[in-house]
Structure formats: structure tokens, C-alpha cells
Amino acid sequence: FRAVCFVLSHHLRSMQLHAALLVVASMALAIHAAPTSIFVSPSGSDVSGDGSMGNPFASVARAQTAVRRINVGMSDDIFVYLREGQYFLDSTVDLTPADNGFNGFQVHYEAYNGEEVVLHGGVQVTGWRQVPGSSIWTATLPAGITDTRQVYINGERMQPTNTGAGIPGTVTITSDGYTTTDPLNTYFAPNQDPSDIEYLYTGVGSSWTECRVRVAAVSRSQGITRITMEQPAFQLARNKFYGQGVDKPASVSNIYALLGASSAGKYYFNTAQRTIYYVPRAKDNMTSAVVIVPKTEVLLRATGQYTTDLPVANLTFHGLTFAYAGWLEPNQGLGYVDLQSGFRMLPSSTADDTTWVPVPSNVQFHTAEFINITNCTFAHLGATALMVDQGSQNIVIQGNIFTDISGGGVYVGQVNDVNVTDPKRENSHFLIDNNLFDSIPVEYRDCAAILGGFMLDTNITHNSILNTPNTGISLGWGWSRDQAQNAGWNNILNNYVYGSNWLLEDGGSLYVLGPQPYSTMGSNYISNQKKLFGALYTDEGSAYWHMTLNVINDCPEWLHIWTDSIHDELVDFCWSNQQYQDVHGTRIVIKNITFIAPGAPFPPAAQAIINAAGTAAMVGPKP
Numbered sequence: 282f283r284a285v286c287f288v289l290s291h292h293l294r295s296m297q298l299h300a301a302l303l304v305v306a307s308m309a310l311a312i313h314a315a316p317t318s319i320f321v322s323p324s325g326s327d328v329s330g331d332g333s334m335g336n337p338f339a340s341v342a343r344a345q346t347a348v349r350r351i352n353v354g355m356s357d358d359i360f361v362y363l364r365e366g367q368y369f370l371d372s373t374v375d376l377t378p379a380d381n382g383f384n385g386f387q388v389h390y391e392a393y394n395g396e397e398v399v400l401h402g403g404v405q406v407t408g409w410r411q412v413p414g415s416s417i418w419t420a421t422l423p424a425g426i427t428d429t430r431q432v433y434i435n436g437e438r439m440q441p442t443n444t445g446a447g448i449p450g451t452v453t454i455t456s457d458g459y460t461t462t463d464p465l466n467t468y469f470a471p472n473q474d475p476s477d478i479e480y481l482y483t484g485v486g487s488s489w490t491e492c493r494v495r496v497a498a499v500s501r502s503q504g505i506t507r508i509t510m511e512q513p514a515f516q517l518a519r520n521k522f523y524g525q526g527v528d529k530p531a532s533v534s535n536i537y538a539l540l541g542a543s544s545a546g547k548y549y550f551n552t553a554q555r556t557i558y559y560v561p562r563a564k565d566n567m568t569s570a571v572v573i574v575p576k577t578e579v580l581l582r583a584t585g586q587y588t589t590d591l592p593v594a595n596l597t598f599h600g601l602t603f604a605y606a607g608w609l610e611p612n613q614g615l616g617y618v619d620l621q622s623g624f625r626m627l628p629s630s631t632a633d634d635t636t637w638v639p640v641p642s643n644v645q646f647h648t649a650e651f652i653n654i655t656n657c658t659f660a661h662l663g664a665t666a667l668m669v670d671q672g673s674q675n676i677v678i679q680g681n682i683f684t685d686i687s688g689g690g691v692y693v694g695q696v697n698d699v700n701v702t703d704p705k706r707e708n709s710h711f712l713i714d715n716n717l718f719d720s721i722p723v724e725y726r727d728c729a730a731i732l733g734g735f736m737l738d739t740n741i742t743h744n745s746i747l748n749t750p751n752t753g754i755s756l757g758w759g760w761s762r763d764q765a766q767n768a769g770w771n772n773i774l775n776n777y778v779y780g781s782n783w784l785l786e787d788g789g790s791l792y793v794l795g796p797q798p799y800s801t802m803g804s805n806y807i808s809n810q811k812k813l814f815g816a817l818y819t820d821e822g823s824a825y826w827h828m829t830l831n832v833i834n835d836c837p838e839w840l841h842i843w844t845d846s847i848h849d850e851l852v853d854f855c856w857s858n859q860q861y862q863d864v865h866g867t868r869i870v871i872k873n874i875t876f877i878a879p880g881a882p883f884p885p886a887a888q889a890i891i892n893a894a895g896t897a898a899m900v901g902p903k904p
Contacts, residue, residue: 319344478536583646644667646668787813
């Protein structure tokens with residue numbers, strides 16, 4: 282019945298889509314038979330170019346215009362080939378249903394012949410000069426750029442200075458910040474603006490989050506230093522729901538006085554001066570270094586019409602690199618007040634978890650259908666890399682690399698659509714396969730590498746997730762709320778998760794929430810998780826999962842089913858060299874589990890699962 286409804290609804294959507302786009306086509310200046318290949322090059326021209334290989338356009342936007350002239354009547358796929366180079370995006374590439382593929386064909390945006398193509402959201406910082414008598418170099422941001430949270434030097438992300446400790450002295454929490462007996466001389470040092478200082482609450486308030494709030498002002502009086510924090514961020518962080526408000530910070534970031542010979546590779550950014558102060562590493566030559574800060578926040582956004590059921594559809598993106606986009610909202614009074622996995626508390630949020638707001642993404646697809654994102658690289662990004670939501674269906678995310686991302690790698694579905702009953706509004710039929718997530722997130726470190734909300738018919742398979750500071754894969758939402766009608770038939774299979782939870786705890790390599798009927802977590806290899814809880818972690822309200830044929834190596838807890846609201850789960854035919862588990866669910870069946878001694882080799886059947894887990898490119902022994 283579900284399949285029949287889905288086919289019928291898709292057919293109706295296709296007819297509506299075709300009719301709407303015929304209106305768009307009728308408005309075009311001309312409809313003519315055009316070649317199926319359109320070429321773009323950084324050395325091309327949007328004025329004199331014709332889109333041929335010998336005379337290419339210069340921008341994706343110009344190619345987009347050319348596609349719109351021919352796509353409604355297309356009788357074959359259209360290929361927009363991007364030639365090698367960097368495409369600097371001063372604004373977002375916005376796609377709508379007018380850009381769709383039609384008549385069963387796809388519009389492809391591809392790197393030509395495997396060439397290196399970068400959709401680039403940054404700008405270069407030049408004019409570096411050395412502070413006399415100092416190891417510090419300094420430069421001012423380019424005109425039009427007033428703020429940044431990221432600095433990249435020769436393709437590497439640099440980090441702001443950090444004390445590694447909280448506020449010194451005897452500290453008291455006040456209604457708007459803190460007082461301390463310490464004079465905080467570093468806060469008053471030359472070139473230091475106290476309002477550029479950011480407090481990190483790593484595992485404070487809740488062990489699975491890391492909130493960030495900026496200082497607003499600092500003053501001294503009668504031996505007491507008063508720290509006034511930025512609002513509303515501080516009040517939000519202090520009053521997080523469920524008694525999880527923060528108290529004192531774990532560390533302090535962006536301090537000018539920490540710059541020196543021992544802080545090579547660190548920087549301080551002064552917002553009022555629009556100036557970066559940086560101590561070079563031995564390999565940095567600041568007279569020739571390429572220093573990049575983000576300018577654009579969203580590189581690519583494809584948006585369908587959710588309310589009128591008109592998706593953006595039939596598009597393929599292959600072999601592209603998305604890089605150097607930012608996200609400045611944490612600097613603008615709201616801070617970064619996380620509740621779970623990058624879902625933030627804003628002034629509009631309530632204790633209802635469907636009102637929490639995710640970290641946005643630098644590449645976005647909203648109400649999308651039949652989209653392929655393959656063999657792309659997402660790197661040097663200041664938010665979450667990729668988001669697909671708002672009733673998106675039939676999405677393939679395959680063979681991509683996610684590295685050096687401030688937030689999570691992939692966020693699919695949404696959490697504010699609980700119990701959607703209209704099949705056209707469901708987020709369903711996703712394939713997230715054969716992707717590499719390497720050491721992310723690096724800034725909003727409580728995000729998951731892969732995060733899914735309420736999802737149907739989603740397969741997360743053969744991904745390699747390495748050294749994530751919190752959870753590897755998080756799927757589902759809602760905790761102990763009633764059964765969601767739009768969650769289930771999901772599979773987490775053949776993934777390799779290594780070194781998760783090295784910073785935060787109360788997460789897991791594989792973590793699920795809420796009831797998801799007919800769902801399977803199987804043939805995954807999980808190794809070297811650093812902190813609690815379970816490598817396999819089903820949290821409150823989770824139900825109807827079958828966890829089978831998983832191999833757990835060197836993790837502090839192999840299975841976490843910790844409360845009675847978790848029910849009707851089957852765990853069987855798994856291997857672990859750690860016997861510790863927490864099982865207190867309802868109607869939980871655990872059988873045919875093989876425990877082996879730490880350090881002992883896994884048996885051949887388990888070794889076969891280890892060998893097959895993760896991306897196809899990951900060959901050889903897996904730790």
C-alpha cells in the first residue's frame with residue numbers, strides 16, 4: 282500500500298511539475314534545440330561565451346540560464362561541465378523548479394573529465410606585515426568583510442588562541458555573567474577587545490554539548506572583575522531546558538595576550554579593527570601565504586515549493602568541491618547554545634523538541650526529489666556541510682568526502698514534521714552510501730557526522746566515520762513521544778565508525794531515537810570509541826530496531842538500552858571484546874552474542890564484516 286501510494290503521488294507531482302514549468306518555458310525569449318553539453322570555465326565569459334567547449338561561460342549562474350532555455354523539452358540528459366579552477370561565489374547559486382530535469386532526464390553539474398573544480402565562498406586576505414619586535418603578523422580583512430569565525434592558511438584551518446582552562450580566581454555567577462577576584466589582565470591587554478572573547482562550555486550543563494557564548498564587556502572595581510556576557514545567548518545557555526543550563530566555562534578562546542613564540546599556528550581576531558593577528562608556523566611564509574576567510578554563507582541552495590508540491594528535481598552534482606563558506610550567527614548575540622546534535626535553543630524555542638533549530642548548512646536542498654550528489658568534496662566549511670529536508674525524496678548522497686567542517690557532515694529530514702501523514706511531505710527514500718567523514722565536526726563539536734530527523738526508507742551504508750568528537754551516526758528524534766508516522770523502514774548497515782566520542786560523552790558511534798518500525802542496524806564495525814555510552818545506543822523511546830551482526834572493538838560499553846521507554850528490540854549475532862552493557866528496556870531480546878578477550882583476534886565471520894565495512898576505498902586492515 283505504501284509503495285502504491287508513493288508511485289501515485291509521484292506521478293501526480295510530475296504532472297504538476299511539468300505543467301508549471303511549461304508556463305516558465307513560454308516566457309523564455311526563445312526555445313531552440315541546443316546541445317546537451319554546456320561548458321563553464323573560470324577563464325570563460327558570460328558576455329561573449331556561448332557555452333561551447335571552445336567558448337565557455339564563466340559562471341554557474343550563466344549556465345543555469347542556458348539550461349532554463351532548453352530543459353522543459355529535453356530529450357536527453359543535459360551536462361553542465363565545469364572546467365578546472367576556482368569559481369568564487371559572491372552570492373548563493375539558487376536553483377528552483379525552473380532548473381529541473383524533465384521528461385525523465387537529469388541535468389548534471391559535473392567536473393569535466395575529473396578536473397579539480399572548487400565552488401569557493403571565500404576571499405583572500407593580503408597585506409600581511411610583521412609587528413615590530415614580535416613573532417606576530419597582522420592583516421586587515423578585505424573591504425566588505427567585517428567579521429569571521431574561520432581563518433585558513435594554505436588550505437589549513439587555523440585555530441584561535443585558547444586558555445585551556447576556565448575563568449581564573451574565585452568566580453561567582455551573576456544574573457548577566459560572572460565576577461572574579463582575578464584581575465584578568467589578559468582581557469585588558471593592548472589590541473584585546475573583550476567583546477571578541479568567547480567562552481566554551483565543553484560538557485558543561487550536559488555532557489553531550491559544547492555551548493559557546495561571547496563576552497560583552499569587562500570592568501574592574503574594588504578588587505573585583507565583572508564580566509558581562511552577551512545576550513540573549515547567556516540567558517539561553519543558563520536556562521537550557523531540562524535543567525541542563527551551563528554554569529562556568531571550561532575554556533576561554535580568542536585572547537590576544539596568548540600569542541607568542543609558543544603559540545605558532547594560533548590567531549586572535551579583533552572585530553572592531555577587522556584585523557587578524559597570527560603567529561606563523563615554521564612552514565608559513567606570510568609574504569606568499571594564501572590566507573582565506575569566508576564571505577558567502579550558502580554556496581548552493583536548491584529550493585522546491587513545499588506548500589504547492591513542486592519539488593526541485595532531477596539534478597546531479599558530481600565531482601565538485603564545495604569550500605570556504607562561513608556562518609556568522611554565533612557572533613551576533615545568539616551564541617551557539619546546543620541542546621543536542623547541533624539543534625540549538627533560540628528565543629523562540631520551547632521545551633518541545635520540535636522547536637529546536639539545527640545548525641544551517643553551506644549546501645542546501647529543500648523539497649527536492651531525484652537528486653544525486655556524488656563524488657563531491659565538502660571542505661573548509663563554517664556550518665554543517667549538506668542539508669536535505671522539507672519533504673525531500675529519492676536522494677542519493679554517495680562517494681563524497683567531508684573534511685574540515687565546523688558542524689556536521691550531512692543532515693537529512695527534519696524534526697518539526699512529526700506525524701506527517703501526507704506521503705508528499707515525508708522525507709523518504711534516501712541513500713547515504715560510501716562517504717568518508719574525516720575528523721568532523723571541528724568547531725560545533727557536539728554535532729553528529731550524519732544526522733537524520735524523522736526519516737522513512739533511508740539507507741545509511743558503507744560510510745567511514747573517523748575521529749568524530751561526539752556521535753558518529755544519529756538517526757531519529759522525539760525521545761518518548763508517541764509513534765511517529767513518518768519514521769521507520771531505515772537501515773544502518775556496513776558502516777565503519779572509528780574513534781568517536783573522543784571529546785564528549787552520552788553519545789555513541791551509532792545512536793538512534795524514537796520508534797522506527799522495521800529498522801535494522803547491522804554488519805557495522807565500531808572501534809575505539811573513547812567515551813560512554815554504548816557503541817550501539819538506542820535512546821529514549823527507541824523501538825523496533827533489529828541490531829545484528831555488528832562487531833564492537835575496544836569500546837567502553839558495547840550496548841546501551843538504558844530505560845524502560847525503549848522497547849521491542851532484538852539484538853543478536855554480534856561480537857564484542859567488551860562485555861559491559863546497560864540494558865533496562867522493555868521486551869528486549871539479546872541472544873547469540875559472542876564475547877572475546879580484549880586483544881584476541883575476532884573469528885573469521887566477524888573479520889569478514891570488518892573487512893567489508895566502510896567505504897570501498899578503505900582497503901587493508903582497520904584498527
